[in-house]
Amino acid sequence: MSDDNNTWEALGVHPKLSEACLALGWSKPTPIQEQAIPLGIEGRDVIGLAETGSGKTGAFAVPVIHRLLDKPRRLYAAVLAPTRELAFQILEVFQGLGAGLGLRAVGVVGGVDMVDQAVALAKYPHVVVATPGRLVDHLQNTKGFSLRSTQCLVMDEADRMLSMDFEKELDAILQSTNEDRLTMLFSATMTSKVQKLQRASLSNPKRVEVSDKYKAPAKLSQFYLFVPAKFKDCYLAEILSAHAGELALVFAATCSGATKLALALRRLDFSAVCLHGQMSQPKRLGALNKFKARHATVLVATDVAARGLDIPAVDLVVNYDIPNHLKEYIHRVGRTARAGKPGKAIAFVTQYDVELYQRLEHLIGRKLPACSVEENDALRWHERVTQAQRQATIDLRRL
Structure with missing residues (x-):
């Protein structure tokens, strides 16, 4: 598609929705949006494979809202996401696009009062964004709530939902929806479980794909740093100091490890x-909002933040601990270099x-250059x- 035609209108998007896209700062469609949006508008089932940060949320949100503008109806679409964070992220996109269009969208996730959610569902929103477990809770326990009228079902990060053992919940949701629905399934990778889900839930789908299986963002600079285990925190402090003023996302292996590391960094x-x-949902959202607003410049996270968090300004990703599930590395480093911006990992x-890292290099198909950090500069932090x-x-024991 030429640049002259690379516009929302050229994809057939409703003029008011095109304006809403531009108002969100989406100057033109991304490659996955170019392919998926016209199919969704047409009513074709879609399975989309795309690298993290490629604009997948817009690829399903835009056709869902477009079809609603053509024919408004209540509880039109259900959107499923594997984590609360991603669900809130998707909800923000729907609310942002639909702000001037009369769209009503609600979020239904765990960790939030079910009664409040039931009240919101009783007001018949157009779009429900949910985690599978909590949506099934409402289907079973909330009087009057049903997905029978739903005309569209979206499953985002399907590979992650299946790896988190949501198969039973997904089956229950599929059986609760309209068989004539439009279904859009998005995934970073095509696993055997995703293929099985595709066969069970989609009708003659059109497959759209814009990237290689383990491709990192184009403008991402990746490095490794060999660090003696006992001096990891010294090297981390030196790197964060060298990137002062930038937003840094640091991935740790465990919840307690992430908490302790964040406490130590605050002491520094x-x-x-x-x-x-x-963490409780309010605390998760509070931490994320502080980071987004730059009130905190370092976010120490487990793999709960490896996918779905769209924070366009992240400059640096540090894999403090290499993930045991090596595919998570791609999702972690995909938190930076988003939407064509440069980033560093x-x-x-x-x-x-060493052995784990060698397997990682084999997975990504390349040897990474070494990051240059002077040992003396790192060890000056030791005391x-x-x-x-x-x-x-001590602080950790008090929590």
Whole structure:
């Protein structure tokens, strides 16, 4: 598609919705949107495979809202996401696009009062964005709530939902919806489980794909850093200091590890917050909003933040711990270099990670260059880091 035709109107999008896209700063459709939106508008089932940060949410939100503008009806679409964070992210997009169009969208996720959600559902919103478990809770327990009238079902990050054992919930939701619905399924990877879900839920779908299986964002600069395990925090402090003023996302392996690391970084005067699956929903959203608003410049997270978090300004991703599930590495580093912007990712490799890191290089099909950090510069932090770690251990016991 030429640049002259690379507009929302050229895809057949309703003029008012085209204006809403531009108002959100979406100057032109991304490749996955170019392919998926006309099919969705036409009413074709779609299975979309695209790299993280490619604009998948717009690829399904735009056709859903377009079809609603053509023929308004209540509870038109149900959108499923694997995590609360991604569900809220998707909800924000629907609310942003639909703000001037009379669209009513609600979120239905765990960790939030079910009665309040039931009240919101009773007002017949146009779009429900939900995690599978909580949506099934409402189907079973909320009087009068049904998906029978739903004309559109979207499943985002389907591979992640299936890896999180949501198969039973997805089956229950599929059986509760209109068989003549439009179905759009998006996934970062095509696994055997996703293929099975596709056969069970889509009718003669059109497949759209814009990237290689394990392709990282085009403008991402990736590095590794060999670090003695006992000095990891020293090297992290040096790197964060060198990137002062930039937004950095640091991935840790465990919830307690992420919490302790964030506490230690705060003791070192870095404005750090953490995000992991054992936090309450208000605390998760609070940490995320602080980071988005730059009130905190370092977010220490587990893989709960590896997908779905659209924070366009992330400058640096640090894999403090290399993920055991190596495919998560692609999703982690995809949090930066989004929407065509440059970004940087550094993987810490200790003496205990060499074999895991070699498997990672094999997966991504390339050897990464070494990140240049002077040992003396890192070790100057040693005394302060040791004290900060000691204090963080005490702070952790108080939580």
